[in-house]
Amino acid sequence: xEVILTVLxxxxxxxxxxxxxxxxxxxxxxxxSRMATMAGKFAGIIRIEIDEHKAPELQKGLQTLRDIGxxxxxxxxxxxxxxxxxHSVEVVGNDRxxxxxxxxxALTPIGVNVIDLQTEIEPASMSGGNLFKAKIKYTIxxxxxxxxxxxxxxxxxxxxxxxx
Numbered sequence: 001x002e003v004i005l006t007v008l009x010x011x012x013x014x015x016x017x018x019x020x021x022x023x024x025x026x027x028x029x030x031x032x033s034r035m036a037t038m039a040g041k042f043a044g045i046i047r048i049e050i051d052e053h054k055a056p057e058l059q060k061g062l063q064t065l066r067d068i069g070x071x072x073x074x075x076x077x078x079x080x081x082x083x084x085x086x087h088s089v090e091v092v093g094n095d096r097x098x099x100x101x102x103x104x105x106a107l108t109p110i111g112v113n114v115i116d117l118q119t120e121i122e123p124a125s126m127s128g129g130n131l132f133k134a135k136i137k138y139t140i141x142x143x144x145x146x147x148x149x150x151x152x153x154x155x156x157x158x159x160x161x162x163x164x
Contacts, residue, residue, distance in 0.1 A: 001052045002031070002077030005062070007044040009070045011037045016044075018065055023048055026058040034116075047077060084139045086115065087146050091153055093160035095121050095132035103134065106152040111141025 009015055016035065023030055028050040035044035050058055059074045066072075091103060100119065107114065116137035124131040140146060146164060153162045 001050060001055060002079075003028070003048045003050055003055055003058070004075045004077050005044075005046040005048065006073040006075075007042070007046070007070055009042045009068075011040055011042040012069075015042050015070065018068060018070070019044075019046065022061055022065060023050075023058065026054045026061055027051065028054070028058055086137055086139060087149070087164070088135065088137045089149055089153070090163045091132075091134040091136065091160060092163075093132055093157060094124065094127065095130040099132050100134075102156050103136075103153065106156055107136075107138070107149065110148045110152055111144050112149060113139045115139060 005019070007015070007019065020030060023046075028048045031047045031049055033044060033046040035042070037043075048058075055076075062072050062074060093099070104114065114136055116135075118135045120133050121130045122133065123129075138149070140149065150162050150164055153160060
């Protein structure tokens with residue numbers, strides 16, 4: 001069976017190691033993860049494969065990591081009903097409040113499901129402002145051409161560059 005862990009803590013050395021040791025202690029197999037540090041906080045999501053009889057033991061064992069400041073959410077994973085094609089798009093433009101809302105509002109009506117979203121801000125050398133960058137992995141409703149995604153995003157603003 002698969003388990004999904006979400007982890008939040010004040011950032012410090014050894015968080016990933018503590019998680020890996022605990023998962024191995026209960027014969028879990030760390031399949032994939034995404035981890036980041038932002039504003040002094042560590043955040044992570046981890047997908048684990050584990051024997052169904054060991055999962056409750058792991059869940060209980062992870063509670064001991066609260067002693068070192070980790071907040072851990074334990075959820076059973078779900079197997080997707082059918083394989084889906086994953087597409088990606090990059091968006092770059094002048095940063096402004098609400099840009100993520102604009103992007104997601106443009107994608108939802110055409111049947112896009114965002115499965116991975118990475119954003120960052122960096123100084124724009126020419127304008128003196130900030131440049132917004134997003135990398136989006138997504139699936140789209142069957143029968144919808146991915147060109148609709150490009151068109152929907154390009155309609156948001158003339159300064160927005162979209163690359164599939």
